[in-house]
Amino acid sequence: MxxxxxxxxxxxxxxxxxxxxxxxxxxxxxxxxxxxxxxxxxxxxxxxxxxxxxxxxxxxxxxxxxxxxEVLLTGSSSGMGVLMGLYADELDYYGYPGDTYETFYLHNVxxxxxxxxxxxxxxxxxxxxxxxxxxxxxxxxxxxxxxxxxxxxxxxxxxxxxxxxxxxxxxxxxxxxxxxxxxxxxxxxxxxxxxxxxxxxxxxxxxxxxSDDYPSGERIRANSWVASALLARVYLYNGQWMEAEMESTAIIGNTSFYNMETDLTNVFLKESSAAILQLKPQNEGSNTQEASTYIFDFPPPPFVALSRAMVDAMEPNDLRKIHWIGEVSDGTQSWFYPYKYKQQFNTGTSMEYSIVFRLAEQYLIRAEARAKLNNVSGARQDLNRIRNRAGLENTTANTAEELEQAILQERRFELFAEHGHRWFDLRRMGLANEILGPIKSGWKPTDILLPIPESEILLNPNLEPQNPGY
CATH class of the missing domain: 1.25.40.890 (Serine Threonine Protein Phosphatase 5, Tetratricopeptide repeat)
Incomplete structure (x- = not known):
């Protein structure tokens, strides 16, 4: 309808x-x-x-x-988390063969x-x-x-x-x-x-x-800081390093509003002090669609699961592996799922809201911008803020180039299953062909863009030419 x-x-x-x-x-x-x-x-x-x-x-x-x-940031199967998680190297597909989701996973779009x-x-x-x-x-x-x-x-x-x-x-x-x-x-x-x-x-x-204040008592509508959070991301993607650093620094410095949650189990609760913008469930007592989409209780996975390669790439003592990833085993084989959001059902009072922007991303934005500006010490400091909170030691990266690689890895483990970050990182950094080519049998270099829907071009020829490869 x-x-x-x-x-x-x-x-x-x-x-x-x-x-x-x-x-x-x-x-x-x-x-x-x-x-x-x-x-x-x-x-x-x-x-x-x-x-x-x-x-x-x-x-x-x-x-x-x-x-x-419905649109882009939904935690359902039609959102960026699932579609672009499958498109990248974040999620594996276990659903019906020939389904639309499999075309994203196999790069047959x-x-x-x-x-x-x-x-x-x-x-x-x-x-x-x-x-x-x-x-x-x-x-x-x-x-x-x-x-x-x-x-x-x-x-x-x-x-x-x-x-x-x-x-x-x-x-x-x-x-x-x-x-x-x-x-x-x-x-x-x-x-x-x-x-x-x-x-x-x-x-x-x-x-x-x-206004600097939220219109309501919750972080579910945009204020000036929310606009800054998206601006910081836009500037990062667009290579405007100084502007990205400026916007993220303003948010990080606003400690009266935002603070890193030291306990990883609190990061995705609706009261999280690290949340910048959240999407509130439609009904009181309901929680996020992400939990219903990703969590499964019995093997094998009915739809999607976290890539085993991603889970194995995490350091053994990474607390995010303990608190944000769930495991299901049949006794001989294990599968993993995103467990950032834990409440699948109505809890009387809603406990979790879906997060659109949060403080950890701003630290990672600033770390990358600083690395690009050759501010090695500043980039290391921001990266270590994320690593130490996850129970990890300081990074061993010492040059701007090493830090850029370390930040990409940290973004992979910090932001997984959150609205397609992994795919967008691979695309904007020019790494999609290098990383996905060897592991995706249907991968083509032109897959860095999705096709404009055929019916739209038929209705409006001004949308031509079609993206390469389609």
């Missing part, structure tokens, strides 16, 4: 109808406990949505619900694959929602200015976040900023550099609009 609605929204040139459909989607996806109301949002007249503080806020908080349930189409449709459906909200806020003079700034900042952050993942998956992509069907149906792809410029513009504006 949801996917059909979002796939069809851009086909309506009448903005009033589009907003009405948008509101129906809000009522379907639910507003969690951000908004309590007896009447579904879809029953409200379109011109009242952004004239009311509660419904305007619900429109924005529903964007996070889409990320949690086609331009007609439903999973690729699903990534594209859901992501651009959310971008459309963001643009509809931005237009609604622009035409809502009755809303308090401070609230409008907060809601605009959050929406720009989400739009930048979605495009960040899209550009790293597909390369050159469109960056729509309107709901106008006549414009969007003919939209052109932008070069990667221009996409990053647009992302940076959205995030810098968001950072300037957002």
């Amino acid at each position: 949801m996917k059909t609605i979002f796939k069809d929204i851009p086909a309506y040139p009448n903005k009033m109808i589009a907003i009405w459909l948008l509101l129906i989607s809000f009522s379907i996806s639910g507003c969690e406990d951000f908004l309590e109301t007896d009447d579904p949002l879809g029953q409200l007249p379109h011109d009242e949505v952004f004239s009311n503080e509660a419904t305007a806020t619900a429109a924005v908080t529903s964007l996070y619900g889409k990320l949690r349930d 086609l331009a007609s694959d439903p999973a690729t189409q699903g990534i594209w449709d859901s992501a651009y459906g959310l971008v459309y929602m963001c643009n509809a909200v931005l237009e609604g806020l622009e035409n809502a003079p009755q809303l308090p200015q401070q609230l409008k700034q907060q809601l605009r900042g959050e929406t720009l952050f989400v739009r930048g976040l979605v495009h960040f993942y899209l550009v790293n998956l597909f390369g050159e992509i469109p960056y729509p900023t309107t709901t106008d069907y006549q414009i969007n149906i003919r939209i052109n792809k932008k070069p990667i550099g221009q996409v990053y410029e647009k992302i940076e513009m959205d995030l810098l504006e968001a950072k300037g609009l957002l």
Whole structure:
């Protein structure tokens, strides 16, 4: 139901109808406990949505619900954690032969694959929602200015976040900023550099609009620090080392908000002081989709398991191996699964929220940026902060080049099963061919990008040419 609605929204040139459909989607996806109301949002007249503080806020908080349930960062099987974990060397596949997930694992992805189409449709459906909200806020003079700034900042952050993942998956992509069907149906792809410029513009504006405080008592909506966290990652990926160091340093230094959890068992709890942005479960008492997706109790694995090579590559006394990895054995063979999130079922009161950004990544971002800037001592200090927390001794890396390799390894063991970090690291560092070529029989050097869905190119020839290899 949801996917059909979002796939069809851009086909309506009448903005009033589009907003009405948008509101129906809000009522379907639910507003969690951000908004309590007896009447579904879809029953409200379109011109009242952004004239009311509660419904305007619900429109924005529903964007996070889409990320949690359907788009890119979902902890379900359609999220980046599973798809790009299989695509890289992080997860092994045990599901049905010939399934879409196996095509990612074996690198047999086609331009007609439903999973690729699903990534594209859901992501651009959310971008459309963001643009509809931005237009609604622009035409809502009755809303308090401070609230409008907060809601605009959050929406720009989400739009930048979605495009960040899209550009790293597909390369050159469109960056729509309107709901106008006549414009969007003919939209052109932008070069990667221009996409990053647009992302940076959205995030810098968001950072300037957002308060330093979270809008609610939990870390489930963007503040200025959340925008900084994504900016730090964007700058790292784009080779802007000084800017990456600056943004990550600001977050690390904000000890009144963020602190490294010394106990690894606390890192993924909803109260974690290391969490920068989390996605709250839809229902009270529910926990993360990641736990349901990854944990299995009996051998062999029914769907996916952690790569044995990855587990074996960890140092024997690494505490993350003890606390963040589960093991199932049949007596002769063992399989491993991500166990960062431990609550599979309703616990009455929710205990775990899915983490989008956390402090450890900022230390690793700063370590890499410092290594690139030849600040060896600073890079070592940041890397050792992560290693020591995991019960490991200081790194033996002594040069910038050695540190870059050590940081890549540390990112592998710290960020596994978190929204595809491993794949994006291999891709951006130019290591995918070297590392995946020998272990993936279907690997081709052109697999560094996914194909633009075939149906999208048929609808809009301006999306040509197709990515190489497809």
